[in-house]
Amino acid sequence: MCDQTFLAIVFGPCDKCSNEKPLRAVYIKSEQLSYCSLCVEMMATEGLHENETLASLKNEAESLKGKLEEERAKLHDVELHQVAERVEALGQFVMKTRRTLKGHGNKVLCMDWCKDKRRIVSSSQDGKVIVWDSFTTNKEHAVTMPCTWVMACAYAPSGCAIACGGLDNKCSVYPLTFDKNENMAAKKKSVAMHTNYLSACSFTNSDMQILTASGDGTCALWDVESGQLLQSFHGHGADVLCLDLAPSETGNTFVSGGCDKKAMVWDMRSGQCIQSFETHDSDINSVRYYPSGDAFASGSDDATCRLYDLRADREVAIYSKESIIFGASSVDFSLSGRLLFAGYNDYTINVWDVLKGSRVSILFGHENRVSTLRVSPDGTAFCSGSWDHTLRIWA
Amino acid sequence: MVMLLHVKGTTSLQASQVSGTPAKAVLENKMKELTSNSTTSISQARKAVEQLKMEAYMDRMKVSKAAADLLAYCDAHIGEDPLIIPVPASENPFREKKLFCTIL
Numbered sequence: 001m002c003d004q005t006f007l008a009i010v011f012g013p014c015d016k017c018s019n020e021k022p023l024r025a026v027y028i029k030s031e032q033l034s035y036c037s038l039c040v041e042m043m044a045t046e047g048l049h050e051n052e053t054l055a056s057l058k059n060e061a062e063s064l065k066g067k068l069e070e071e072r073a074k075l076h077d078v079e080l081h082q083v084a085e086r087v088e089a090l091g092q093f094v095m096k097t098r099r100t101l102k103g104h105g106n107k108v109l110c111m112d113w114c115k116d117k118r119r120i121v122s123s124s125q126d127g128k129v130i131v132w133d134s135f136t137t138n139k140e141h142a143v144t145m146p147c148t149w150v151m152a153c154a155y156a157p158s159g160c161a162i163a164c165g166g167l168d169n170k171c172s173v174y175p176l177t178f179d180k181n182e183n184m185a186a187k188k189k190s191v192a193m194h195t196n197y198l199s200a201c202s203f204t205n206s207d208m209q210i211l212t213a214s215g216d217g218t219c220a221l222w223d224v225e226s227g228q229l230l231q232s233f234h235g236h237g238a239d240v241l242c243l244d245l246a247p248s249e250t251g252n253t254f255v256s257g258g259c260d261k262k263a264m265v266w267d268m269r270s271g272q273c274i275q276s277f278e279t280h281d282s283d284i285n286s287v288r289y290y291p292s293g294d295a296f297a298s299g300s301d302d303a304t305c306r307l308y309d310l311r312a313d314r315e316v317a318i319y320s321k322e323s324i325i326f327g328a329s330s331v332d333f334s335l336s337g338r339l340l341f342a343g344y345n346d347y348t349i350n351v352w353d354v355l356k357g358s359r360v361s362i363l364f365g366h367e368n369r370v371s372t373l374r375v376s377p378d379g380t381a382f383c384s385g386s387w388d389h390t391l392r393i394w395a
Numbered sequence: 396m397v398m399l400l401h402v403k404g405t406t407s408l409q410a411s412q413v414s415g416t417p418a419k420a421v422l423e424n425k426m427k428e429l430t431s432n433s434t435t436s437i438s439q440a441r442k443a444v445e446q447l448k449m450e451a452y453m454d455r456m457k458v459s460k461a462a463a464d465l466l467a468y469c470d471a472h473i474g475e476d477p478l479i480i481p482v483p484a485s486e487n488p489f490r491e492k493k494l495f496c497t498i499l
Contacts, residue, residue, distance in 0.1 A: 027448045040445070041438075057440035064447035075457045083462040087469075090479065098489040118488075135488050235446075275450060292468040294461070312461035313453060336472035337465070338479055355466060380477040381489045395478070395489040 014039055022270050037270065072314045080307070080316045084355035090338070093351065093361045098381065099393040101132050103139055108385035109166075110372050114155045117378045121162045122385055123150035129164045131176065134376075134383065134393055143174055143184045152201040152212075163191070163210055165198035171212050173224055192222045200243045202254075204268075211254060211268075213240040219256050221268060233266050235273045242286045247293045255296050257284030263298050265310065277308050279315045286330045290354075291337045297354075299328030305342050307354065319352040321359060330372045335379030343370030343384050349394075365392055 011022050014036035021036035026043070035043065106126035113120055119140065123129045127148050131141040147168035154163045156173075165171035171192035174184050192198065196215035203210055204221075209230065213219045219233040219240055238259035246253045253274065257263045263284055265275040282301035289296045295309045295316070304320035305328050319340060326346035333340055339360065340352040349370055351361040368387035375382040381395035473479055477487060484490040 025449060026445060027452075043441070054437060054440055057437070057444055061440065061443050061447055064444065064451050068447060068451045071451060071455065075455050077457055078459045078462065080458070080462045080465070083459060084466060087466060095478070273446065275453070290465065290468075291472070292465070294468075295465060309458070309461040309465070311456045311464075312458045313455045314458065316458060316462060316465075334476050334478045336469050336476035336479065338469045338473055338476065355469060375478075378477070379475075380482070380487050382478070393489055395487060 016043075024270060024272060037272075075312060076314065080355065081357040084357075087355055089356070090353055090360055095351070095361065095363060095394045097365050097392045098395045099134060099137050101134070101137055101391040101393070102389070103130060103132075104128060104389045104391075106389060107368070107387040108371060108389060108391055109149065109151050110153045110164075111374060111383055111385045111391060112153055112155045113374055113376050113383065114159045115157055115377055116159055117376050117380070119155070119159065120383055120391065121153050121155050121164075122372075122391055123153040123164050123166070124389070125149050129153055129162065129174075131162065132391070134381075141176055141184060145172070149197070152198050154201050154203055154210075156203050156207045157205065158207050161207060163201050163203065165192065165201060165212070167197050169194045169197060169214070171198055171201045171210060171222070173210070189224070189227070191224050191227050192220060193227075194218070194220070196239070199239065199241045202243060202245055204245060205249065211243060211245065213243045213256055215239040217258070219243060219254075219266065231268060231271045233271055233273070235264055235266075235276070236260055236262065241283060244288050244296065247289055247291060251293060255287045255289065257287040257298050257300075259283040261300075263287055263296070263308065265296075275310065275313060277315060279306060280304070282327070285327065288332050291333055291335065297331050297333065297340055299331040299342050301327035303327055303344075305331055305340060305352065307340075317354070317357050319350075319357060319359070324350065326369075329370060330374075330384075332373050332375045332382065334375060334382075341373055341375065341382055343373040343386075345369040347386070347388075349373065349384055363394060366390070 015033045016035055016039040023034035026033050026035045104124040106124050108122055108124050111122040120132045120134050127145040129143045130139050132139055147166055150164050150166040152165050161173050161175045163171055163173045170190050173189045173191050175187050191210055192212045194214035194216050198214050200213040208224050210222050217236045221231040223230055236258040240256050240258040243254055243256040252268045255265045261280045262276050262278045264273045267274050280300040280302055284298045284300045286299040287296055297305055297307050299305045303324050304318050306315050307317040309316045326344050328342045328344050330343040338354055340354050343349050347366045349363040350359055353360050366386040366388050370384050370386045372385040381393050383391055383393050385391045
C-alpha cells in the first residue's frame with residue numbers, strides 16, 4: 001500500500017526536445033503533453049501567448065483552486081470518526097517516565113532513535129549533540145557543533161553516523177567511532193548548504209543520501225559522499241520547518257510542512273510537488289507519516305493536530321480541544337497507528353486516539369515546552385525532548 | 396511583420412487572421428509586459444496554474460474507503476503495538492526493574 005504514488009513518473013522522450021528524461025504532465029490548451037522539467041521551465045518563462053495576460057492567468061489559478069475544492073468535497077461522504085464508531089474504545093493508559101536523560105546544558109531541540117531501538121541522538125541550543133544509550137542512560141558520544149541552535153539531528157540507518165545542523169545553514173555528517181583517541185569533530189563532513197537555517201534533516205533508506213529542510217523555503221536531497229545536490233524542492237512560500245519520509249522501502253515521496261501553513265507531498269525523483277494541503281491556521285511544526293504510508297499527521301502552532309489522507313486528498317481528522325491553546329511542536333504515531341503522541345508548548349504530551357479523534361491521555365513531567373518527540377522503531381517506548389534540558393523516555 | 400516572426404507558430408497565424416489594429420494592440424501589450432519586468436511573475440503564474448491543473452485532475456478515492464483502509468491497518472497491527480497491548484515487563488527493556496550495575 002505504501003509504494004502507491006499518485007503520479008506515475010514516466011521516463012521517455014520529451015514531447016518538445018525529444019530527450020530521454022523523467023517527464024511531467026503539462027496541459028496546454030486543454031491538451032495533455034509530456035514535457036521534461038527543462039522544457040517546463042522554458043515554457044513557463046516564455047512571453048505571454050495571445051489571449052493570455054497576467055490577470056487571466058491569475059483568474060485561471062483562482063478557478064482551478066475552486067475546482068480543486070469542489071473535487072475534494074465530492075468525495076467527502078463520511079467522517080473518519082463516524083467510520084471508527086464500531087471500533088472498540090481503548091482502555092486506560094498508564095504511561096510513565098521510565099528514563100530521564102540529563103546532560104544537556106540547554107534546551108533540547110531535536111532527537112532521533114537509532115534503528116537498533118536503543119540509541120538516541122539529541123541536539124540542543126548550546127551546540128552540543130549527544131548520543132545516548134537509552135537503556136542505561138549513559139552518554140556514548142558527544143560533539144560540540146560550531147554553531148548554536150542545532151535544530152535538526154538524525155541517526156543514519158546503519159547506526160554508524162549522525163547528521164546535524166542548525167544556524168550554521170549546513171548539515172554535517174559525523175561518523176561514530178568508539179576509538180577513544182579519535183576526535184569526532186575532526187571527521188566531520190559538511191554535506192548540505194542552504195541559505196538559511198537548517199530546520200530538519202533525515203537520512204533516506206541508506207547512509208548515502210540526506211534530505212534536508214531549511215528556513216530558506218526549500219528542501220533538498222544530497223549525496224553524502226560528494227556533498228552534491230541531487231534534487232531540490234521549491235514550492236513553499238516560507239520557511240520549511242519539518243519533513244518526514246514515506247515509510248515504504250520503495251517509497252519515493254516525502255511530506256514537508258512550513259510556516260506558510262501548507263503541508264506538501266513531494267516526489268523525490270522529479271522534484272515535483274504531488275499534493276498540497278492548506279487547512280492549518282498557523283505554522284506547521286511537525287509532520288509524520290501514518291505507518292501504512294497512506295496518511296500523515298501534522299502538528300501546528302494553531303494548537304491542533306490534523307490527519308490528512310493522501311488517497312482521499314483531504315484532511316480527515318482534527319485533534320483539538322478548547323482547553324488546548326498552545327501549539328503542538330512535535331507529533332508521532334505508535335506502531336499500529338492507533339495512537340498519536342503530540343508534544344505541546346504547554347509542557348504536556350497529549351495522547352490521541354487517531355481513529356476516534358478523542359484524547360486518550362495527558363502526560364505531565366516536563367518543566368518546559370516539549371520540543372521533540374519520537375516513538376522508538378519497535379514501538380516499545382517513545383522519547384520526548386524539552387526546553388527543560390532533559391529527554392524523557394515513556395513506556 | 397518582423398516582430399510577428401518572434402511569436403510562436405500558432406499565435407502568429409491567429410494574429411494574421413485578425414485585422415491589423417487588434418494584433419498591433421496585442422503586440423504593444425506584450426512589449427509593455429515584457430519590458431515592465433514581469434516575466435518572473437508570468438512564469439510564476441504559469442507554474443502555479445500548471446501545478447493546480449495537475450492537482451485538480453488527480454485521481455482521488457472516497458473518504459469512506461480511505462478511512463476503512465486506515466481502520467483495517469490499525470486492526471491488523473494493533474496486536475503488535477507494545478504501547479497499546481503491553482508486553483510483559485520482562486520483555487520491555489524500559490519497564491523491567493533490572494539494575495545495570497556490576498559487582499566489582
